[in-house]
Amino acid sequence: MTMTLTDTLPKPSKSRGRGLGHRILVGGSLSDLRRFPRYLAIALLGAALIWAPLLGYLKNAPLTYRSTTSLILPGSGASASMNVNGIGQASSYANSAFASNAVSPTETYKRLLGADRIVDAAASSMGLTRLELGAPRIRLVDQTSLIHVEMTGGTPEDAQRRGAALIAAFFAELDALRTDEVVTREDSGAEAISDYRVAVAQTRSRIEQLQTQSGLLSVDQYDTLVDRHQNLETLILERRAGLSERRASLTALEAQLGQDATRAATTLKLFADAGYLALLDDVARFEVALSEANSSYGSRHPKVVSARNARDEAQIVALNLAQDVTGFDRDTLRGLDIAPNGARADLLSELVRKKVEFDAAEQELTTLQLQFETAQSEIDQLAVVAAKMQDLERDFSVSEAVFATAIARAESSKSDVYASYPLVQVLEDPSLPQKPSSPNRKLALMAGIAATLMLLFGLSLGWIRAALLSRLFTKPKA
Structure with a gap:
């Protein structure tokens, strides 16, 4: 015994309202061409809603150009040794930027490139505000020490200038940070060096006093x-x-x-x-x-x-x-x-x-x-x-050695400017874009075509929904 769709659905009333609702819900037969004007109107309206904003965007959106810059962090450390005649030897060594797993220099520089003061400095150098300059787009390349920086502008030259201004502000900030670190180290070591100098002078004075009193100039004598x-x-x-x-x-x-x-x-x-x-x-x-x-x-x-x-x-x-x-x-x-x-x-x-x-x-x-x-x-x-x-x-020799070591260490630390902020170099200067990056006309057209096809596919499903519902709700024979 078979059951048709009309048997399973509730019986519509003979009133006009219930017949219209049943037709909207269930649809008509595949050969009913009286529905075609309605489907055509919906298709035209949907296409208009899709293509009108898309074409308006393509026509009125300003062109945007994207300039890219690549930075690299050398992976090797640096060492220096200095021999001072009569004083001793002073050595300095800067570890590789990637020697520690706890701190990633690329992540640090990524955050520093996007810092507000660097963006503000780059905008000020071009006579713009931060909003007018725009935020840089920074991307790290996995398993490398590369940093890609992208800046957008209204023209290719403007995008290139913005990228150059951002890199210049970044390096200026790095130099300021390194100088501040050296000054801070000097200030912290100046007091210790002063104490060492006083200790050496006091010991020297006691030796001279003892020499004057006894006439003995040295232990060698x-x-x-x-x-x-x-x-x-x-x-x-x-x-x-x-x-x-x-x-x-x-x-x-x-x-x-x-x-x-x-x-x-x-x-x-x-x-x-x-x-x-x-x-x-x-x-x-x-x-x-x-x-x-x-x-x-x-x-x-x-x-x-x-x-x-x-x-x-x-x-x-x-x-x-x-x-x-x-x-x-x-x-x-x-x-x-x-x-x-x-x-x-x-x-x-x-x-x-x-x-x-x-x-x-x-x-x-x-x-x-x-x-x-x-x-x-x-x-x-x-x-x-x-x-x-x-x-x-002996006290004088120890004090003098400590004093000389402190001075040598302070002098050698001046050359170790990459200890906290590793060396970074420009691998690729800000590029001059050849074509705009936005709006992407090909992508917009492909999106419009895809939306149109989806609209037509939806209307096709609506056209055959009666047959689909009949097939879904018809029970097979025992």
């Missing part, structure tokens, strides 16, 4: 004094050993000669006198004459007596001359060696020389011992001062 004192002690020990050796040699030679050094020196001095030697020759000649007389005559013979008297007178004269030359008395002179000629004279000279060397060595030892005692007293007095001086010099 004290170390030099200690080294010299130790060398002096070693030298004294050597001189003592040498003096003992000289004393033993001198004593042995005096024992061999039977004369001390003083008598030996007197003998050599006396026999160096020509007059005394001549008198000795006379004494020797008279001694020979006396010997000859004694061999021929008796002891009381006048010739023997005359020869003896001549000899004694010559000896007395020689003895008186020796007293005048040496200043010794006769008893001392009688102990002198009266035959210093030959090898004995050389031994007497050696004895005198050894005595002189011994006296000189003894005097040198005495002087060295005096110097040693004086130096020991000075070292004992300067020991405490040297320890304090060493502490002050």
Whole structure:
């Protein structure tokens, strides 16, 4: 048993109103051409509603041109090293802009490009307001460090100028931010550097005061004094050993000669006198004459007596001359060696020389011992001062190193201007558009055609809705 659409729908009344409503809801048959004028009127009205605003927009909308600019952030860091003679080394290193995953420099610069003060600065440079300039369109390219910036204008040249003004304002703001960062760092480090300078000056003043009071200029000077004192002690020990050796040699030679050094020196001095030697020759000649007389005559013979008297007178004269030359008395002179000629004279000279060397060595030892005692007293007095001086010099070296490091760091930080705001470069200058970007005529026409086709498709469904409803509500046979 089949059921038709007329069986399932409510039975319309015979009144005119219910028949019209049923016709509007259900529609007519496919072959009913009396409906065509109504569908044609709806199609014309819908097409007018679609194409009239679209054509009006295409005809009256102002042309807009879009200029594009590309920026790039280099991915590598930068490092610098500076060696200062006598101070040390200062290094600065700027990490790569993409070294940290917490902060994205491209996102930061994207926000900065669209900041109000940058847009206002770009508008002011062109004599426009922010609304007249328009907001930039900023787009990031995934997996790259590129930033695309788009600006619109009424003409190609105007769009290009707006893009250039925005980029110039962006770089000017970057320079201002970097300069402000450097100034802030300098201000924050200036107080610390001033404190370091005061600490260095105070330590230097204490060192100078200690130098003035003690006379010790540095710890190196004290170390030099200690080294010299130790060398002096070693030298004294050597001189003592040498003096003992000289004393033993001198004593042995005096024992061999039977004369001390003083008598030996007197003998050599006396026999160096020509007059005394001549008198000795006379004494020797008279001694020979006396010997000859004694061999021929008796002891009381006048010739023997005359020869003896001549000899004694010559000896007395020689003895008186020796007293005048040496200043010794006769008893001392009688102990002198009266035959210093030959090898004995050389031994007497050696004895005198050894005595002189011994006296000189003894005097040198005495002087060295005096110097040693004086130096020991000075070292004992300067020991405490040297320890304090060493502490002050260490403090001064540390303070000076910290001060120099702070200055070097402050100077090197001036070159590290890309630490907080990475380097950005213009990869592509603002372009000069060749055609307008708005209105897009092709897109508008395609949208109008699509809307028209959708209208016609809707009217087609309305035309065949009776057949569709009959098919949907007809139950199939069991």
